Amino acid sequence: MADYRHNLNTKEPIVNSESAPNPDTMADASADLPPTPDGGEGLMGLTNVEPSPVEETPAEFKEDYFPATEPQRTSTLGLGNHGPAYYLSRIQRYSSYAFTVFSSFHIANVSLIPLLTRSVPESNRYLLLTRPYYQSTLTEPLLVALPLLVHVSSGIALRLYRRRQTLRRHGAETTGDRKRIPWPSLSGTSALGYALVPLASFHVLTTRIMPLYMHGDNSMINLSYIAHGFHLYPIVSFAGFTALVGVGVWHVVWGAARWLDWVPSQVRDTDSRRHLRKKRRWYGINSVSALVAGVWLAGGLGIVGGVGR
Numbered sequence: 098m099a100d101y102r103h104n105l106n107t108k109e110p111i112v113n114s115e116s117a118p119n120p121d122t123m124a125d126a127s128a129d130l131p132p133t134p135d136g137g138e139g140l141m142g143l144t145n146v147e148p149s150p151v152e153e154t155p156a157e158f159k160e161d162y163f164p165a166t167e168p169q170r171t172s173t174l175g176l177g178n179h180g181p182a183y184y185l186s187r188i189q190r191y192s193s194y195a196f197t198v199f200s201s202f203h204i205a206n207v208s209l210i211p212l213l214t215r216s217v218p219e220s221n222r223y224l225l226l227t228r229p230y231y232q233s234t235l236t237e238p239l240l241v242a243l244p245l246l247v248h249v250s251s252g253i254a255l256r257l258y259r260r261r262q263t264l265r266r267h268g269a270e271t272t273g274d275r276k277r278i279p280w281p282s283l284s285g286t287s288a289l290g291y292a293l294v295p296l297a298s299f300h301v302l303t304t305r306i307m308p309l310y311m312h313g314d315n316s317m318i319n320l321s322y323i324a325h326g327f328h329l330y331p332i333v334s335f336a337g338f339t340a341l342v343g344v345g346v347w348h349v350v351w352g353a354a355r356w357l358d359w360v361p362s363q364v365r366d367t368d369s370r371r372h373l374r375k376k377r378r379w380y381g382i383n384s385v386s387a388l389v390a391g392v393w394l395a396g397g398l399g400i401v402g403g404v405g406r
C-alpha cells in the first residue's frame with residue numbers, strides 16, 4: 098500500500114516506494130471489484146488536496162447552530178407587519194384623542210363658566226369667544242364629526258374582524274356552527290359607547306342640524322336657547338341631558354382609563370395584591386366619573402337649565 102504523507106515544506110506527497118503496489122498484480126485483483134466512480138483509476142486516481150490553513154474557521158462552525166432568523170420586513174409605508182386588529186384599535190384610540198379636545202372646550206363653555214359666572218348671558222359671551230375655534234369649517238369636521246365617525250366605525254370593524262377570527266379558529270362551516278359560537282364580549286365601556294350614539298346624535302340634531310333648516314343658520318344657538326328648551330320641556334330636557342352627560346362621562350372616563358392601562362381588568366394576574374388593586378381602580382374610576390358628571394350637571398342643569406331656581 099502506498100504511504101501518502103505530506104512533506105510540510107514542499108507540500109508534495111511523500112510516496113514510500115518500498116511499499117508501493119505492483120500495477121500488474123493490482124490490475125488482476127481489480128477485475129473482481131465493482132466499478133469505481135473514478136472510472137477505473139482506482140486508488141491511484143486520488144487527488145492531492147491542499148491542507149486548509151488553521152486560522153480559517155471550518156465551514157460548519159462559521160454559522161451559528163440555529164439558522165439566522167429572517168430579517169424583520171417592514172411594509173411599503175414602513176408601518177410594520179401588524180394585523181388589522183392592531184391598526185383598528187390604534188385608529189379607535191387616536192380618534193378619541195381628537196374628540197377630547199372638543200369635549201374640554203365643551204365642558205368649560207356649558208358648565209364650568211356658567212358655574213363661575215352664575216349667569217347665562219354672561220356665559221354666552223365666553224361661548225361666542227371660543228366657538229370660532231371648534232366650529233369653523235375646518236375644525237368642526239376635524240375635531241368632532243370625523244373623529245366620532247372613525248371612532249365608532251373602527252370599533253364596529255374591530256368587533257367584526259374578531260368575530261371572523263373566532264369563527265375561523267373554530268372552523269365554523271354551517272349557520273348552526275356560527276350561531277353556537279359567541280360574539281366577542283361587549284365591555285361595559287363599549288355598551289355605554291353604543292348607548293351614547295343615539296343620545297349624542299339627538300343632541301347634534303337639535304343644536305346643530307335642526308336650527309340650520311328652521312332658521313337658516315345656527316349662530317343664535319347659545320345657552321339661552323338651551324335654557325328656553327328647559328323652560329318649554331322641563332322633564333324631557335332634564336332626563337335627556339342627565340342621560341347624555343351620565344352615559345357620556347362614564348364612557349369617556351372609563352375609556353380614557355382603558356387607554357392608560359388603569360382599568361381593573363388590566364391589573365397583572367401575577368400581582369399579589371391584585372384583588373385590592375382591582376377594587377381601588379374600580380372605585381377610583383367611578384369616583385372620577387361621578388365627580389365630572391356632577392360638575393357638568395351642576396353647571397348645565399343648575400345654572401343653564403335653571404333647575405332649582
Ligand code: HEM
Nearest residue numbers: 193197252253284286287290291293294297349352353355
Ligand atoms: C374622548 C372621548 C372618548 C374616549 C376616551 C372613548 C374611548 C373608548 C374606548 C376605550 C372604547 C373601547 C371600549 C372597549 O373596547 O372596551 C370605546 C368604544 C366606543 N366608543 Fe368611545 N370614547 C370616547 C368618545 C365617544 C363618543 C362621544 C361616542 C359616541 C357618540 C363613542 C362611542 C363609542 C362606541 C359606540 C364604542 C363601541 C365600539 C365597540 O367596541 O364595539 N365614544 N370608546
